[in-house]
Amino acid sequence: MSIDPGKPEYVWRQAADVIAARIAAGVYSGRLPSEGDLARDLGVGKNTVRRALVDLRERGLVVTLPQRGTFVATPVRRHGE
Template identity: 60%
Template sequence: MAPEQLAPIVDPEAPVYVYVQVADHIAARIAAGRLKQGARLPGERDLAEQYGVAVGTARRAVRELRERGLLVTLPAKGTFVAGR
């Protein structure tokens, strides 16, 4: 993911949890092919900085995407876009 500032994606006034907004945005990037299978995501701290959210929120978004089957996390390796 490019180190762009993604804070405008998150709307704290929206009726959806912020972590869901972050997860949905990353999922959309995967669906659009901007994040390809096997691509490594930035660390949770970097994601938090890019989206302008707390580290815990970024962590919960990554967990949400793992539960959806879109990401896999390999200990000491990182988090990657899952294969189809």
């Protein structure tokens, strides 16, 4: 999965989907790379990564801890699962 600026979908959404896919595949677990490292890896700007991380937080996939970084969210287990 890669970023294609020519697609009608927002670039930040594409970046969020790439990061989400990497989380699902186990590429990212625990702390995510820095915004700068993600931006370089994805070939996008830091602001695009920041917007992608907002989307991932809204989806419940990551949590951001001030002064510590952004981490893959621990899934909440429901009784009986």
